[in-house]
Amino acid sequence: MSNSPFNRELFDQVMVPNYSPSTMIPVRGKGSRIWDQDGREHIDFAGGIAVTSVGHAHPEMLAALKEQGEKIWHLSNIMTNEPALKLAQQLTDATFAERVFFANSGAEANEAAFKLARRYALENFGPDKHEIIAFHQGFHGRTLFTVSVGGQPKYSAGFGPAIEGITHLPYNDIAALEAAVSEKTCAIVMEPLQGEGGIIAANPAFAQRARELCDQHQALLVMDEIQTGVGRLGTLYAHEQLGITPDIMTSAKGLGNGFPVAAMLTSQAIASHMGVGTHGSTYGGNPLACAIASKVLELVNQPTVLAGVNNKFERLKAGIEAINAKYHFCAEIRGRGLLIGCALTEPYQGQAGVFQVAAAEQGLMVLVAGPDVVRLAPSLLIPEADIDAGLALFEQAVAKVVSG
Ligand SMILES: *Cc1c(COP(=O)(O)O)cnc(C)c1O
Secondary structure, three states: OOOOOOOHHHHHHHOOOOOOOOOOOEEEEEEOEEEEOOOOEEEEOOHHHHOOOOOEOOHHHHHHHHHHHHHOOOOOOOOOOHHHHHHHHHHHHHOOOOEEEEEOOHHHHHHHHHHHHHHHHHHHHOOOOOEEEEEOOOOOOOOHHHHHHOOOHHHHOOOOOOOOOEEEEOOOOHHHHHHHOOOOEEEEEEOOEEOOOOOEEOOHHHHHHHHHHHHHOOOEEEEEOOOOOOOOOOOOOHHHHHOOOOOEEEEOHHHOOOOOOEEEEEOHHHHOOOOOOOOOOOOOOOHHHHHHHHHHHHHHOOHHHHHHHHHHHHHHHHHHHHHHHHHOOEEEEEEEOOEEEEEEOHHHOOOHHHHHHHHHHHOEEOEEOOOOEEEEOOOOOOOHHHHHHHHHHHHHHHHHHHOO
């Protein structure tokens, strides 16, 4: 056992108890392998919750970090900086967007998106047009506005009055959406695939109807691509697979490979409503974060890498199906690219966490997406050998859970 004074017991003495982390404390990573305080090796199928898109300690990421680190880390927004301009240019070249706002986290990018949608509606159509339509099980972050738009009461309840003017509908329900959209709607906010909500993909017809309804009612379609973006689903952004273009999109998680950075992307016309002084962030768009995100985009936005994501999906899916043929734990394999959910069969409902702990005991990191879904979100560059090694550990974990 490690003798480090920085152990799990110390957590309870010095940290706010909003998390309940494992006793195992990782100290080092390389690619899709992680080592803990005891020197034990783990295979990383979690990617820090769909964040470490190019894996741990990628040599080109280290070079980018070091290069910018030696130049300049931070300026204020009184000045612009070269890495931010470069990253904004990369993002606008690669997407529908013409303008970018940088933030430090997904929630902050969404906060900016929701504020902008409201302001756009207020300035164009007056104060009545402020209602936001969002979806049950949706997740948009943990600030008060973002938990209010999110469709999970467990995150929004208990903090006093929520933000008003938000309606939640069943996801993928076209009729409910048609009935709810009105002249008061300023935005429809959705994930192209609900991540935290259980790995549930939007039907293209649903997303397309949302687009049409927004156009008919002068509302904005806001796509939260914080989990699905930056190649996670096998295209640079997931909405590309739905046959629609949003008005505002947010990106975070995989964008920084673990360094806190986020972006809100939109058109010039919409961006013009966020004039000088309307919004801001001390750290958003700082040169260090932007240099890192710039390198991530360069590494991920390549046809071979994106095609590789789809190939790795097939390999993981085949592996899970082979395990399932023996143990019948998974009713449905959901998701796309490297955001995969195993929806548990009836006897194991509510036990996703049990599978997660069993996997950890074998030296495999996996995630859950709610109580009924085991979620996998490894690095987009995970080698096939690590996929196979991880699947072997997963089989041992599943065997243990199933044998009770
Ligand atoms: C993780 C996530 C967020 C919140 O991002 P933070 O960086 O934790 O603030 C928002 N939306 C979606 C879809 C996410 O997966």
